[in-house]
Amino acid sequence: MAVIEFIDYSMGFQAQDGSVHNLIDRLSMKVEEGRALGIVGESGCGKSMASLSVMRLLPHGAVVQGGQILFEGRDLLQLSEAKIGGIRGNKITMIFQEPMTALNPVLRVGFQIGEALRLHHPDMRRDEVERAVIEALDQVGIPQPRARIHQYPHEFSGGMRQRVMIAMAMINRPALLIADEPTTALDVTIQAQILDIMKQFKQSGGMVVVTHNLGVVAELCEEVVVMYAGCAVERGTVHAIFRHPRHPYTVGLMAAIPTLSSPKTPLKTIAGAVPAIMDFGVGCRFAQRCEHCQSICRTQRPPETWLDEAHVVQCWQACGAAKGDA
Amino acid sequence: MSEDRAVMLQVSHLSKLYPVRGARILGPKRCVHAVDDVSFELHAGETLGIVGESGSGKSTLARTLLALTPPTGGSVRYRGEDVTGFRGRAARALRAQVQMVFQDPYASLNPKMKVGEAICEPILVNRRAADRREAAHKARALLALVGLQPDMFDRYPHEFSGGQRQRIGIARALAVEPQVLICDESVSALDVSVQAQILNLFNDLKARLGLTYIFIGHDLAVVRYISDRILVMYLGRVMEIAACDQLFGGGAHPYTQSLVSAALEPTLDQRGERILLQGDIPSPIDPPKGCRFCQRCFCAQGICHDAEPDLSEREPGHFVRCHFAQEVKGRA
Numbered sequence: 001m002a003v004i005e006f007i008d009y010s011m012g013f014q015a016q017d018g019s020v021h022n023l024i025d026r027l028s029m030k031v032e033e034g035r036a037l038g039i040v041g042e043s044g045c046g047k048s049m050a051s052l053s054v055m056r057l058l059p060h061g062a063v064v065q066g067g068q069i070l071f072e073g074r075d076l077l078q079l080s081e082a083k084i085g086g087i088r089g090n091k092i093t094m095i096f097q098e099p100m101t102a103l104n105p106v107l108r109v110g111f112q113i114g115e116a117l118r119l120h121h122p123d124m125r126r127d128e129v130e131r132a133v134i135e136a137l138d139q140v141g142i143p144q145p146r147a148r149i150h151q152y153p154h155e156f157s158g159g160m161r162q163r164v165m166i167a168m169a170m171i172n173r174p175a176l177l178i179a180d181e182p183t184t185a186l187d188v189t190i191q192a193q194i195l196d197i198m199k200q201f202k203q204s205g206g207m208v209v210v211t212h213n214l215g216v217v218a219e220l221c222e223e224v225v226v227m228y229a230g231c232a233v234e235r236g237t238v239h240a241i242f243r244h245p246r247h248p249y250t251v252g253l254m255a256a257i258p259t260l261s262s263p264k265t266p267l268k269t270i271a272g273a274v275p276a277i278m279d280f281g282v283g284c285r286f287a288q289r290c291e292h293c294q295s296i297c298r299t300q301r302p303p304e305t306w307l308d309e310a311h312v313v314q315c316w317q318a319c320g321a322a323k324g325d326a
Numbered sequence: 327m328s329e330d331r332a333v334m335l336q337v338s339h340l341s342k343l344y345p346v347r348g349a350r351i352l353g354p355k356r357c358v359h360a361v362d363d364v365s366f367e368l369h370a371g372e373t374l375g376i377v378g379e380s381g382s383g384k385s386t387l388a389r390t391l392l393a394l395t396p397p398t399g400g401s402v403r404y405r406g407e408d409v410t411g412f413r414g415r416a417a418r419a420l421r422a423q424v425q426m427v428f429q430d431p432y433a434s435l436n437p438k439m440k441v442g443e444a445i446c447e448p449i450l451v452n453r454r455a456a457d458r459r460e461a462a463h464k465a466r467a468l469l470a471l472v473g474l475q476p477d478m479f480d481r482y483p484h485e486f487s488g489g490q491r492q493r494i495g496i497a498r499a500l501a502v503e504p505q506v507l508i509c510d511e512s513v514s515a516l517d518v519s520v521q522a523q524i525l526n527l528f529n530d531l532k533a534r535l536g537l538t539y540i541f542i543g544h545d546l547a548v549v550r551y552i553s554d555r556i557l558v559m560y561l562g563r564v565m566e567i568a569a570c571d572q573l574f575g576g577g578a579h580p581y582t583q584s585l586v587s588a589a590l591e592p593t594l595d596q597r598g599e600r601i602l603l604q605g606d607i608p609s610p611i612d613p614p615k616g617c618r619f620c621q622r623c624f625c626a627q628g629i630c631h632d633a634e635p636d637l638s639e640r641e642p643g644h645f646v647r648c649h650f651a652q653e654v655k656g657r658a
Contacts, residue, residue, distance in 0.1 A: 042517035157606045187379035189603045192588040196602060215590025242594050256522035258551035259591050260574065267522040273487040
């Protein structure tokens, strides 16, 4: 059963004159238990908005335009503020990019980790909470957790703070963990440590990893959604997307990344930049930068085409090619 | 190898220690060892990559080379002339030869200044143009050189995307016709598709203008792509200097090996066993007594904790700071 499922979810931002500019356009995706879904894309593509929508933490001015986000059979978008409060931080938790700004600098680390327990399990005794916090810190590999719970965030290094964030997110054993750029602020050797810890937690529930780094996806995820300007241009298993990318944007993105074995010839680039939300146009949102762009691409949004049971792409070209193959 | 080429920068035993404030008056004086005894040569026409984790001293090194901060020891020679700790007029003359491209294209441009004026400013300050009109003419040519429209001269920075702003930053650096460009994490803040455009631009400019680069970064794949030689820093020390092929061809310093092994690749191909380093980079205030890397090294032995190894030449042009430089076999 899917832990979380987006069905045709759309959201946008309200301008000063009251009109709404659509950002996320009919996003459909789901996360199965014990699996991780990677949402990749460049800045401004709506990947963070998708994850904040699950938490119902959209910023001021954001408007839900339609669709459903199902969690345990219920639509999160319809729940009352009290009900979502019981889920947020309990059954669905989140790890943010910058651990220093996500932690309160004037509260002890142990207190902050225990907060989620005290809030959602008011019947727990103090010593039970403390034991659970120490155990959580131990699980994320923080040495001497008994002493560490009495320290403040500034006494922790960047990697240790991110471990604290993971401990905090995992302490209620959530059904879904959302990690928004969990390793972007960390050094490579620390990043490897954190990904290792996150992998261990995958078994206990579903995971959504929001990142711009395709390397993180290859390391951690089974499934991936490639977003461009609010559209899920391509989604499927990691195997399908990495081995047989079909959308010109996915292909371009993969070719643009230098690797440790790539030749030193000029890198393939995608001309131009991501359009602003006002300039998305009515057709395919990638049309302006696409080298295969045809007239239909500028006038009509491409439909989702299933290439096989594990691979969906939104592209007129792939759509026509798919018909040709069949 | 590039030994026969002219040496642009000769850095010898360069150190930059920052005293720690608030230490006890009678206690021992403590310092942050930001850059500690760094020596290397930069040859004309090459790209030297500098990699290391945060706190390894990469940016302090760049600032010291540009005389933006005076070193506490050692010397920097530019084309044979000692430029160590230049100040005032002399420093400005040096910076007309050696320029810097910064990391954050949002923070490095004045939001109230039209980009054309921002490019004209260094041209006029360094008297590269007789008057404003000539400067403006040059600025338009520079905009075209970095792949922007010359008529963007009259726009403000907020009208540009991150990639375009970085191009403007590069145009400003090139405005004084420098010989050497120091790029400090110049592509780190950019999206991948834009990062590729800027990397191509750097290579293109190098070929067209005969520039020499120092390219500082933390992404090993990016630094490998753009560099001819790579210098690996850890806690202010040079751990390894080698040509790209030597560094990635196996037999590298254990720290370099773990950096390579920790790099995430966007591929599903099987890779070697990952070397997972324990712990964090130690404080540069009290660096370890022996080898700086000994606490995290996966092949450290007794001697590593007692004595710091020298930077020794393992093969021509390949320097490694490790007691076991000759024995360490690549795990590639």
